[in-house]
Amino acid sequence: MRRKIPILCLLLLILFPVTSFAEDTKESQVITENEQRAGFTVQAVLPENQINDRISYYHLLVAPNHKQTVEVRIMNSSAEKSTYKVEVINAATNRNGLITYDEREKKPDESMQLPITKIAKPKSKEVTVDAFSEGKAEIDISVPSEAFNGIVLGGIRISLKSEDDKDDEKGMSVKNTYGYAIGMILTEKEDTPVYGETELKLTKLQPEIDYGSKVLEASIQNPNPEAMQKLVAEGKIVRKGQEKALAKNKLENVKIAPNSIFPFQIDWGMQEVTAGDYTFIGKVTGKNNKWSFKQDFTITREMARKMNKQTAFRIFVPNWWTTSFYLAGIITAAVTAWLVVRLIKRKKGREMHEE
Incomplete structure (x- = not known):
């Protein structure tokens, strides 16, 4: 009997194979890449109308018809002359519940009356910096004549231009490049809170x-x-x-x-x-x-x-699964019945022998 139990277990494993499924892990997008891999760093040059000079991004007090130009330092730490793309992108919210500055193709929400892309624009869309040197990107700010409430939020994105960008201009696929994003908050009142909980x-x-x-x-x-x-x-x-x-x-x-x-x-x-x-x-x-x-x-x-x-993840149930299930049930029931009968016969045999 001890020899038959492993055989039964092996039979059940053949009929019901163990299957593992790989889970899809969605990694959240990271705006700032590792400096060593990127080969460059950026730094916001905070102007006089910066509300909070203890932060590393722009939080500017502006007024109707206000005009100014802000600078972003680009430090090229690589041994090659490099060209960088300069963009201003509206702030958006991704599915992970993070504020991002990389959804350049996303249409602004209908509630957004004044996107930052209408106020701030790069003076030049590309900046070239020599090896082991420092350059700068300039952003022109032109506030409309009509006053606005609250804050306008976006980001200045500086990314390394690569050969893939040339392919993109030809309609070919593009790979991700290293880049940094510096937040920019514009407001017309110094005491305007950045965060609130008004309505959803x-x-x-x-x-x-x-x-x-x-x-x-x-x-x-x-x-x-x-x-x-x-x-x-x-x-x-x-x-x-x-x-x-x-x-x-x-x-x-x-x-x-x-x-x-x-x-x-x-x-x-x-x-x-x-x-x-x-x-x-x-x-x-x-x-x-x-x-x-x-x-x-x-x-x-x-x-x-x-x-x-x-969907990329689907469970296919083989046609033989149902048949195998019933067959295994029949075999299990038959083996169990056989064991019960054997035990009863052995018990009766011992009782007769004792008499």
């Missing part, structure tokens, strides 16, 4: 594929000219009329840029998305305020089919 709105729900994963994206809008920080965002997907969470997500220490959309995502995971009516239930909690959201949405058969087909 849920403007849209969109089931979609993002980086190969099936997600529900909830567009949470900050419609005011103030940034937000130290927020906790959480949400779940349930069948309409039910409470059990089919998928959920929670992010802590969330920051949201002024007048921007925070694309809060809930990953469906490995499960198949099925057509039907669902409800998104979410909330964002700050230090002083809390916002709750609840909205129904529908996934059509076509949407479900498309999401399940396009």
